[in-house]
Amino acid sequence: MNAEDKLVVRRISNGTVIDHIPAGRALRVLGILGITGDEGYTVALVMNVHSGKLGKKDIVKVEGRELSKEEVDKIALVAPTATINIVRDYEVVEKRRVELPGMIEGIVRCVNPKCVTNAPREAAKPRFRVISREPLKLVCEYCSEYLSEDEIIAQLAGS
Numbered sequence: 778m779n780a781e782d783k784l785v786v787r788r789i790s791n792g793t794v795i796d797h798i799p800a801g802r803a804l805r806v807l808g809i810l811g812i813t814g815d816e817g818y819t820v821a822l823v824m825n826v827h828s829g830k831l832g833k834k835d836i837v838k839v840e841g842r843e844l845s846k847e848e849v850d851k852i853a854l855v856a857p858t859a860t861i862n863i864v865r866d867y868e869v870v871e872k873r874r875v876e877l878p879g880m881i882e883g884i885v886r887c888v889n890p891k892c893v894t895n896a897p898r899e900a901a902k903p904r905f906r907v908i909s910r911e912p913l914k915l916v917c918e919y920c921s922e923y924l925s926e927d928e929i930i931a932q933l934a935g936s
């Protein structure tokens with residue numbers, strides 16, 4: 778961790794620091810978390826800072842909010858390189874790396890209205906195979922419909 782990173786991580790007293798977000802994607806991460814600024818959380822957004830590993834990266838700090846497992850899984854879709862730092866009393870008490878699995882279950886829905894996952898009764902749980910990570914592209918296990926990164930982000934930000 779370089780001095781810049783340490784400064785950014787250290788300033789938060791309690792909450793979450795999402796580090797190593799691919800450059801330019803911090804706003805998408807906030808969208809996924811449903812944070813608009815109206816909630817009253819202190820949010821810091823750092824975009825396009827130098828990073829040894831990624832070249833450039835974004836960082837998001839949310840004071841007073843720890844992320845759920847479901848939120849971490851969603852972030853993995855748009856920021857697969859991200860690390861999640863949980864901070865309590867100015868100390869990083871937990872550091873987690875997000876993980877983009879080969880199969881995505883139940884986080885996003887199929888865009889094909891005729892897909893069995895969209896059936897009005899006893900709908901199957903949506904399942905998608907990851908066929909591309911950069912940019913993200915998923916294919917429905919049931920009807921082979923593709924889901925683009927833009928569609929995924931629109932769904933996650935709206936839910």
Ligand SMILES: [Zn+2]
Pocket residue numbers: 887888889892893894917918919920921922
């Ligand atoms: Zn489908």
